[in-house]
Amino acid sequence: MPDDYRKTLIRQIAQHAHSEIVGMLPEANWVTRAPSLKRKAIALAKIQDEAGHGLYLYSACETLGVDRDDLLEELHSGKAKYSSIFNYPTLTWADMGAVGWLVDGAAIMNQVPLCRTSYGPYGRAMVRVCKEESFHQRQGYDTLLALVRGSEEQKKMAQDALNRWWWPSLMMFGPADADSKHTAQSMAWKIKRFTNDELRQKFVDATVPQAELLGLTIPDPDLKWNEERGHYDFGEINWDEFYNVIKGNGACNKQRVHDRKAAWDNGAWVREAATAYQEKKSKSNNTVAA
Numbered sequence: 347m348p349d350d351y352r353k354t355l356i357r358q359i360a361q362h363a364h365s366e367i368v369g370m371l372p373e374a375n376w377v378t379r380a381p382s383l384k385r386k387a388i389a390l391a392k393i394q395d396e397a398g399h400g401l402y403l404y405s406a407c408e409t410l411g412v413d414r415d416d417l418l419e420e421l422h423s424g425k426a427k428y429s430s431i432f433n434y435p436t437l438t439w440a441d442m443g444a445v446g447w448l449v450d451g452a453a454i455m456n457q458v459p460l461c462r463t464s465y466g467p468y469g470r471a472m473v474r475v476c477k478e479e480s481f482h483q484r485q486g487y488d489t490l491l492a493l494v495r496g497s498e499e500q501k502k503m504a505q506d507a508l509n510r511w512w513w514p515s516l517m518m519f520g521p522a523d524a525d526s527k528h529t530a531q532s533m534a535w536k537i538k539r540f541t542n543d544e545l546r547q548k549f550v551d552a553t554v555p556q557a558e559l560l561g562l563t564i565p566d567p568d569l570k571w572n573e574e575r576g577h578y579d580f581g582e583i584n585w586d587e588f589y590n591v592i593k594g595n596g597a598c599n600k601q602r603v604h605d606r607k608a609a610w611d612n613g614a615w616v617r618e619a620a621t622a623y624q625e626k627k628s629k630s631n632n633t634v635a636a
């Protein structure tokens with residue numbers, strides 16, 4: 347395997363794994379405040395799925411010869427990146443709907459082509475991830491559907507969530523193709539099968555009719571169907587905001603890394619207990635074998 351190919355995969359898969367587990371944080375915020383037992387159970391299941399996605403991806407990454415603890419250390423020290431979307435706060439219950447619909451929806455657009463990426467362990471991990479992401483997307487849409495069918499106040503809450511999450515969701519596809527330093531090489535290696543701008547366009551085209559069905563307005567005055575292109579035209583993304591959040595200046599960057607570190611430290615006893623149990627078990631297995 348060429349060294350640069352390996353390095354690129356490690357960067358991408360680790361970044362993806364980090365995004366899965368950091369993505370649990372904005373949602374955990376709502377477990378105790380979900381409006382019903384049903385919604386609480388759904389939120390818990392979704393958050394647990396994201397932990398599982400992290401595990402598959404860290405495992406896939408380890409097949410490339412890196413150590414999971416080192417990857418986590420890079421996340422905790424701020425050296426490794428994760429999706430900038432998780433540095434935005436989830437202020438209301440409607441945000442849980444918008445996150446499922448838009449953020450998981452954008453993740454699906456990105457990840458379905460990755461099921462056929464050129465590195466097998468990554469592609470195989472993506473198959474199950476995508477099935478679960480599509481459940482996440484639907485539960486988000488269903489949450490918003492319930493809100494838009496509710497009171498005026500609930501409908502307003504749904505619109506407000508869409509207003510805040512729309513643009514950051516478009517940023518999830520990464521920089522414009524002209525400014526993306528990795529895209530051309532990753533396409534040549536067939537790690538990526540579509541460019542950032544192609545995926546962003548697919549997402550806009552798929553999501554606009556879904557917003558119409560909800561009776562919500564996408565916060566983009568330039569959004570318009572282009573008959574000639576057969577796609578929606580849309581406005582310019584605020585790239586200053588995008589790069590600013592990536593640099594660590596988003597509303598929640600510090601809090602997210604702090605919470606991840608705390609989760610790692612508070613979980614030390616679980617890792618120690620699991621290791622001790624494993625050692626005890628393998629000792630008694632050896633005794634039986636002898």
Ligand SMILES: [Fe+2]
Nearest residue numbers: 366395396399
């Ligand atoms: Fe996920």
Ligand SMILES: [Fe+2]
Nearest residue numbers: 396450479482
């Ligand atoms: Fe998800």
